[in-house]
Amino acid sequence: MSAQPVPATPGPALDPGFDPFADEVLADPYPAWSRVRDAGAAVHVPLHDVWAIGRYADVREALRDSATFSSRGGIGLRVQDDPVEAGLPSSVDPPDHDRYRRLMGAQLGPRHLPRLGDMIRVRAEDLVKDLVERGSFDAVADWGRTFPVEILGDLVGLPVQGRERLPQWSAAVFDNFGPAGERADASLPLLDELVRYVGEVVTRENLDPDGMGAKVYEAADRGEVNDVEALSVVMTFLVSGMGTTSDALAQLLLLLAEHPDQWAALRANPALIPGAFEEVLRYDAPVQAFFRTVTRDTEVDGAKVPEGARAMLLFGSANRDGRKWADPDRFDVGRNPVDHLAFGSGTHSCAGQALARLEAKALLVALVGKVERIELAGEPRRRLGHVSRTLESVPLRVVPAA
Structure with missing residues (x-):
């Protein structure tokens, strides 16, 4: 008699009070994401009335199905009535999103x-x-918030003065994507600073005429987008292009300091450098989650999610899913996980990802040739963010190569 398949058993249910925005989760989200994946393909979180989706295949499919998992209403937990006016092209579905995408791709593709x-x-x-x-x-301070700000600031054509605050402003934008409360309230003064900076500095007359920002406004003059849409594209350059890359570059050095064997592997084989940055993004995604509105009753691998629900797409969880990755909690520069979801997937995948990769590769190539060891010189400090993984300080010392 042939063996019968063993029916799948449900994983452990989440505690009714589970809070994906609790400080202990934000400090180290991966044990919580493991519980989400074990509990089901889509798990209702009553505390915030949101459905958490954490398995790789399901997150990727949702990102690619904008008809069912819509960005209308914004990509934060709380619905926005007019995300376009708020300057968020990531909150617009196709086909309207296509003109944003063409404009961003023309500059950063x-x-x-x-x-x-x-x-x-x-x-x-x-x-x-x-x-x-x-x-x-x-x-x-000296690496993650220096290099991308300098590179993208010059590409956009920003004046030098004031641009150093962009990574902090970006973190505040991401904090506003979470629930109302102290952390979101603390982001408001920084968001006000960003609005003033854009209104006073990021103007046609202040931008370098050869920079990307000026080219976006020229596209508005040609009627490809209106002025509000043009400004929202420039805002996307400033917020998404700088904040996430700054966080990823700082995390890169922290991980290499914490894993000296992986740094030795890179030095022994510099051909691993491009894949090493992909592994940093997989291992600790700079943005852990974005949100969508479910437009119809749907099933996520058998889990029923109702029309009108808010869905929390957990990039950080998907990138640690053992259904996709062997030994997912191990940092391995030889893995080359090019299909991770740290940059999203589908129509809303990060427009600046090619630039981020170019920056990281250039920095690592220079570092491999000059540094034998990277060591922690103090305790790293994190800033807890609602959806972002942000480091405040990582003191390092380096031993030069002979």
Whole structure:
């Protein structure tokens, strides 16, 4: 008699008071995401009346199904009545989103980046040379919040003064994507600063006429987008393009300091460098979740989610799903997980991902040639964010290569 398949048993149910925005979850979300995945393909979280989706295949499918998992109403937990006026092209579904995508892709798409390679490589070498000569530095202040702000700031054509605040403003935007409360309230003064900066500084007359920002406004002059839409594209450059890359670059150095064997592997085989950055993004995604509105009654691998529900798509959980990744909680620079979801997937995948990869590769290539060891010189500090993984300080020292 042939063996009969064993029916699947449901995983452990989540505690009714489970809060994905609790401080202990934000400090280390991965045990909580494991519980979400074990509990089901889509799990209702009563505390915030949201459905958490944490398995890789389900998150990827939802990201690619904008007809069912709509960005209308915004990509935060709380619904926004007019996300376009709020400056969020990521909150617009196709086909309206297509013109945003074309405009962003014209500036940041892979076809347009090779010409930037030499400039980025030279600046990366100069930064690494300076940091190695210093011997000790902070991976956040001197690396993560320096290089991408300088590169993208120049590409957009921003004045130098004031742009250094952009990573903090970006973190505040992401904090506003969570529930109302102290953390969201604390973000409001920073959001006011960002609005003032954009209104006073990011104007046609202040931008470099050869920069990406000016080209976006030229597209508005041609009627490809209106002025509000043009401004929202520039805001996307500033918020998404700088904040997430800053966080990922700081996390990169922290992980290499914490895993000296992986740094040794990179030095022994620099061909692993592109995949190493992908592994950083998979292992600790800079944005852990975005939200969608469910437009019809639907099933997520058998779990029924009702029309009108808010869905929390857990990128960070999907990237640690053992159904997709072998030994998912191990940091391995040889893994090369190019299909991770840290940049999203589908129509709303990050428009600036090619630039982020180019920056990370240039920095790592320069670092591998000059540094033998990367060591922690103090305790790293995190800033707890509603959807983002943000480091405040990572003191490091480096031992130069012989």
